[in-house]
Amino acid sequence: MELRKGLEDIAIKETSITFIDGELGRLYYRGYSIFDLASFSNFEEVAYLIWYGKLPTRHELEDFKSRLAEERGVSEDITSFVVRTSKQGNPMDILRTAVSMLGLEDRQEGDFIGKAIRITAKIPTIISLIQRSRNNQEFLEPDLSLSHAENFLYMINGTKPNAQDSRVLDVALMLHMDHEMNASTMACLVVASTLSDIYSSVVAGISALKGPLHGGANSEALKQFMEIGSPDNVEKYVMGKLSSGQRLMGFGHRIYKSMDPRAKILKEYATRMAKNEEINRLIEIAMKVEEVGIKVLGRRGIYPNVDFYSGLVFYSLGFEQDLFPTIFASARVIGWTAHIDEYLKDNKLIRPKAIYVGDLGKRYVPIDER
Template identity: 40%
Template sequence: MSICEYKPGLENIPATQSSISFVDGQQGILEYRGINIEELGQYSSFLETSYLLIWGGLPTEEELAEFEHEIRYHRRLKYRIRDMMKCFPESGHPMDALQACAAALGLFYSRRALDNPAYIRAAVVRLLAKIPTMVAAFQLMRKGNDPVQPRDDLDYSANFLYMLNEREPDPLAARIFDICLILHAEHTINASTFSAMVTASTLTDPYAVVASAVGTLAGPLHGGANEEVIEMLEEIGSVDNVHAYLDSCLERKAKIMGFGHRVYKVKDPRATILQDLAEQLFEKFGRDEYYDIAVALEQAVAEKLGHKGIYPNVDFYSGLVYRKMGIPTDLFTPVFAIARVAGWLAHWKEQLAENRIFRPTQIYTGARNAPYIPSEKRQSTQDKDLLAGLIAE
């Protein structure tokens, strides 16, 4: 067998075949099961979109009503999971709490009947229903408060905002949040989805699959970027500082958070929709102080880096939308996870259909036929590193 060319990050190397979503990075197109993301954002709901992704087609009215009913009545958590969450440190990141809670679900529903459609549907329902409750519960618990119980009379997005803020949300805010979930639900074989697929290929339970994906999403180069966008806008401080900040980043070759994408070479279509949603929120509830900075930064980056295909991605405007809804910055990525559970489960289900465990190869670059050296004759590895550093200087 010939040695294949090594590509860091497996860039442009197909890892699977999938019919779940399609991206054209040159044209700025994103489709779920062939349906354009703009249409889904305008006409669909998050749960309908989740059904589309996971089961491969839009549900009938009866199918959607049954699915929504199941989700609505599986939102509550086992009291032992709540007790476990009370032991988490208040300073812990919500993504770490979410990963632990998602994995803990497997203790209560550990039967791995992966060839049983009823088991698969029950796992889908539990994960979609309970993940938002976990996120909201940890947010209140870390402030010393009891979690707010879900309300069966509220739809998916309105219920989450209610549990989070302890008050029923404005209908516009609830609808915009639902669209945000649609936009974040799926995006081909990104890092967290690939993590989910590798875990799924071992035929472990779906709760471990989602927990592994949550851990991957937590990184700042993936889901954590929207948190860092807000930190960046805070650091810039005003529109007057935009060009100086950008020049400094370019000089230091520092990453500009919220810009650039491995696939998109034009403005991410989700960023365009999110910017419009942000403006709708600002029109009703007041303008965010950082929005003008964001717009000025987008213009400045387009002028200097547009020729390189660097434009806003989904993370650039999403944080501004969530801020206006009163969502804390460190919950931005857990909110991303609430949405992306739909995509992870879709790929989990697709992986099960024609499963083969992932086992990539490597290109070995280490020593060969090295002798074993007795401990009394060994040189410290740290000393070797230090010596190499001094020689380099």
């Protein structure tokens, strides 16, 4: 039996959701280039595309938008749980538990995509509740007249966002929606393949996304820029980190061996939306880290990934740093559930093997003789 650490280069299913060309740095959702979707589409339309496999008509889109908006509210139980834990809890732990609670509350049978819509609509409400309640700000009810991204920003900042900010979040969320068989999607499928329920599967996805090698990297990347402090310190910092065997956060990817297209798009938005002195300085630092990092790591196919600029974008929009992985989850839940739906149409229990390298035939020694 061949050992493939990290299941590298192992395909576990066929998919028509996402295609990644890692060599050329291309990404497609349902056959559409991410560059086109980021330029011309929006959160609701791409969510529909990923779940239903086609672009919606105007009527379908309007219907879908209202369905998504109407599901934004969360129960009093969830509200009081989030308020109670927001000051000391890790936001990903709070989100994971809140999604688990959603599962307890949802007694309806069937309609898989309906449940996926419900979870997707409620996650921004939970995230906003975390940020606002730990800062002793009053909780705002979702505004159903706003788009998904507009409402998310409104609930975080307490004011209606301007068109540029909501467009930036809209695009950032689109870019995070799916990425083929990443670690968190795989975690969702492992759970779903046992015929467990959608909430349990999404909880597994959130758990896997939390780690710094996956969705936690966006917050780590921003921390790194803050630690560097000034563009003049970049060279020394990067060289010091790499020569001591540490990793540059927001760099490297299992599939991309060139610049991640999502990082390219986010970089453009990050530079366009520069707002105050702190953000401008952080962007300058990030661009210098990118330059020095590529000089050293580029020849090994290690380039900036989606998390390199996304933290900066989220921070500029008013999200607190430790919330970044939850924003990632708020978009990736669409990919998770689309992959679960696709996988269950031809389900096979996921049960790989391990190669046993321990001893056999050992004599059991009673506890008093050890």
